[in-house]
Amino acid sequence: MLQAVLLDISGVLCDGDQPIPGAREAVRTLQDNGYPLRLVTNTSRQGRAALHRQLTGMGFAVAPEQLFTAPQAVLRHVRAAGLHPYCLIHPELEAEFAGLLDAAEPDAVVLGDAELRFDYAHLDRAFQLLIQGAPLIAMGDNRYFRSQGVLHLDAGPFVRALEYAADTTARVLGKPSADFFASALDDLGVDAGSVLMIGDDVDADVLGAQAAGLQACLVRTGKYRAGDEARAPSASLAADLAEAVARWC
Structure with a gap:
């Protein structure tokens, strides 16, 4: 049974300073359904406070403590x-x-x-x-x-x-490190097998999450490139975050 969700930010929620169509509504659906969330990212060109301001400025209703960064x-x-x-x-x-x-x-x-x-x-x-x-x-x-x-x-x-x-x-210590995923899970207080990671990077998001014992879904937005899914055949595949949330949650 799914107990929590990890979401990559760049390429899943947004492209630069523009939200990906349907992403805001998908995050809202997860929140309305009661799923604990962590927005996880290797982004290291800005601090967590600036990243939070950027996300809220794009219309994502998330709290600072829901961000977990490298x-x-x-x-x-x-x-x-x-x-x-x-x-x-x-x-x-x-x-x-x-x-x-x-x-x-x-x-x-x-x-x-x-x-x-x-x-x-x-x-x-x-x-x-x-x-x-x-x-x-x-x-x-x-x-x-x-x-x-x-x-x-x-x-x-x-x-x-x-x-x-x-x-x-x-x-x-960022994705795809097992240490990173373990820290995020500790932050949530849940076991790996009950958590879904949704990301656009087959290496850092999907294979990294699977190696750490999480379930994973690859979305065809952001840095996704045709054929990436062949490298993670046991992962779920969705067109975007909205489709992933509709399918899983």
Whole structure:
């Protein structure tokens, strides 16, 4: 029996600052039917408060605590481990990471989608720390994201570059990490088998959720590309969020 639902944001609820047709009504249906929700995302170009403002501005009636982001998962880990990281992150995340910036002697590297900060100087600073033994902690390893109908580089290619250069392996705490899904489930207080993940990314959303024991539905919006469903044959497939909700809930 389905007890809760996880929804990806970009590509499922919206494309850039435009809601995907039927998505607002689908979220409202889930809420009216009493399903606990978490909107889960690897987005690391903006903090949770800004993301919440964006969603409410598009007409989604969601509470801040219903958002669960990869930067939040990284913050939890870093604080619990007592780390003092070098943060290669987007300027919009600096407020969330206040108190962790400008460490005198960094003992870890935290990497998100830093956008224009992915230049030689910043990447080389991260590399120097990694070859001295600092762990690499990533908010996600997505290859690309979709905005306003165009695909753009995400953090994943830069995670791979640093892994290759420093001969290390990143600890990824965003989707598709099992740690990320476990944290979201802990937030909801439910078991994995009773939760449905709806997403447009076959790797991060669908295969990641299934590996963590969740049910999954792939929607043909956002970054979905023809043939993705063949890589996750046991997942449900829907045209969009509205169809997925009508079918499952």
